[in-house]
Amino acid sequence: MNREVKCAYCGEKGKKIDMKVDEIQRQSGTTFKKNVHIACWDQYISNKQFLETEKKEREDLITLIAEIINIPINEVPSSFFPFIEQLRNGxxxxxxxxxxxxxxxxxxxxxxxxxxxxxxxxxxxxxFDDVFGYLLYGLAIVKNNIYNVKRLHETQKIVAEKQDIIEQQIDIEHLEQEVEYKPAASKTSNDISDFLD
Ligand SMILES: [Zn+2]
Structure with missing residues (x-):
């Protein structure tokens, strides 16, 4: 039977024979299947990986904010999340x-x-009247420092690149020295007759 199913990536319908199946595990342990066009598969996978990274980095960020603000992570009010997302979205x-x-x-x-x-x-x-006010204040400090950290990263990148070049040069010099000072192969190892004179 060749019934049509919807592609989880582009939303268009297609024949099942033109689809690949992604089996997804729920937290409960049960699984469900997503149909994806063979042609959409690579983009679907890279998008899926992108979203997983986003989710992980977002969780790490919220964990860090809770730690700095000094509250348990589950006490970060959900009303604060849109402010973080807005910054992420531009x-x-x-x-x-x-x-x-x-x-x-x-x-x-x-x-x-x-x-x-x-x-x-x-x-x-x-x-602050509540933690929300403190969170927003902290976020304002962060926003004011985005440019500084960007510049810092750029400087660190340049320093790291220079360091790489220096290390590569040292490697080449070492290699040249090794070639230069490589001792001549021992003559005695294979020829025992020298000792028998
Ligand atoms: Zn598709």
Whole structure:
């Protein structure tokens, strides 16, 4: 039987024979199947991996924020999440809603690390009605430092690249020295007759 099924990537219907099946495991342990056009498969997989990375980095970021703010992770109010997502998506709306055009969650986490002490210090000179206010204040500090961390990363990248070049040069020099100073192969090893004279 060749019934038509919907592709989980492009949304178009297709014959089952033209589809590959992705079996997905739920947290409960049960599985369900997604049909994907053979032609859509590679894009489907790379998109799936992208979304998994996004999810992981987002979780790591929320964990870090909770740690810096000093609250259990389950006490980060869900009303705060859209603010983080907005930063991730990018603020400039050129055509409709921008989608994941801003800094990555991993980069935002780096900025939080960079601002860690500043955010902690806020508690000593400012009081907040609730944790939400503190979270927004911390986020404002982070937003103000995005450019600084970007510049820092660029500098680190340049330094690392220079270091790589230096190390490569040293490697080449070592190699040249090894070639130069390589001792001549021993003559005695295979010829025992020398000792018998
Ligand atoms: Zn498709």
């Amino acid at each position: 603020n400039e709306k050129i055509k409709g809603t921008k989608y994941k055009q801003g800094p990555t969650y991993a980069f935002i986490a780096d900025v939080y690390e960079y601002c860690r002490q500043d955010i902690i210090d806020v508690r000593s000179y400012k009081s």
